[in-house]
Amino acid sequence: MKKIKISHVLIFAILLLGSVVMIGPLLWMVSTSLKDKTGVFQLPPQWIPNPIKWDAYQRLLELDTLGSGIKNTIIVSLTVTIIGTVTSSMAAFSFAKLKMPFKNLLFLVLLTAIMIPYPAVMIPQFMLFSKIGWVDTLLPLIIPGLFGNITMIFFLRQYLSNIPDSIIEAAKIDGAGYWKIFSNLIFPLIRPAVAAQFILWFMGAWNDYLAPLIYLNSPEKQTLQVVIANLNAAYAIQTDYPLIMAASVISLLPVLTVFIIFQKQIIESVAISGMKG
Structure with a gap:
């Protein structure tokens, strides 16, 4: 019992230390956004600003x-x-349950796309989108994703492998077509996994920085992450860290809120998708 208690204490201490390391910078970011320029460099540092100042957020909202x-x-x-998400769900259903020639080979080819680093295709993609006039528009950021996400397809395919084929065969006997089977039978069954993967994809798309930096030039076309990077470059020289941190807080709030609300679904989906029954 003593060994068990000591091990529990050690595990708790390690987890506590890890949480402090991960959460500490976020709390300091929020604290800095509520200070003025002089308060940032105050010693000893104040985790809770006194007084709290909203000047950085007011100045930030004035920026177009x-x-x-x-x-x-x-x-x-x-x-x-x-x-x-819709196209990825349909693709996962096709790879998991439909009988198609060479579907496993095709799925393996799609999986190899994950192994190719983005910098390897960055220049060819830019040249392609430049020739068709999509540079400095949102189209290069939108159009490729409309055809699905291979990571989502992989996880949904694993999730669908736990659903018996007899359910689909019974629906076929009753005269249901593939679209009706997918929309009325399969999609409701995989909805928890779809919701979790949707949230993860949304968080990745919201935080994307490299692709908008490559394709977007006009200030009015830039996404939030590029805007924050420009603020960092412009105001860091002036040591206006409260304004930079306020912009970071605004950018973080949506994805942080989504993760806190749906963290249970995300963890369950990843756990179930990794199991094959």
Whole structure:
């Protein structure tokens, strides 16, 4: 019993230390956004500003680029994830339950796309989108994702492997077509996994920085992450860290809220998708 208790204490201490390391910078970011320039460098540092100042958020809301950045990020994130989730679900259903020639080989070829680093295809993609006139528009960020996400297809295919084929065969006997089977039978069964993967994809699309940096030039077309990077470059020299941290807090709030609310679904989906019954 003593050994068990000591091990529990050690595990708790390690987890506590890890949580402090991960949560500490986030708390310091929020604290810095509520200070003025002089309060940032105050010694000893104040975790709870006294007094709390909202000046950084007021100045941030006066910037035109912030509003356009949030709007563009919402357009890209929601469009890609909503339509892409539907196409990914249909692709996963096809790979998992339909009888097609060479479907396993095709799925393996799609999986190899995960192994190719993005910098290897970055220049060819830019040249392609440049020739068709999509540079400095949101189209390069939206159109490729509409055809699905291979990571989501993989997890949904694993999830579908736990569903018996007899259910689909029974629906066929009753005269249901593939679209009716997918929309009325399969999609409701995989809804928890779809919701979890949708959330993860939305978080990735919201935080995407490299692709918008490559394709977007005009300030009014840039997404929120690029806007924050530009603020960092412009105001870091002036040591205006409260403004930079306030922008980071605004960018973090949506994805943090989504993760806190749906963390149970995310963990369950990943756990179930890794099991094959």
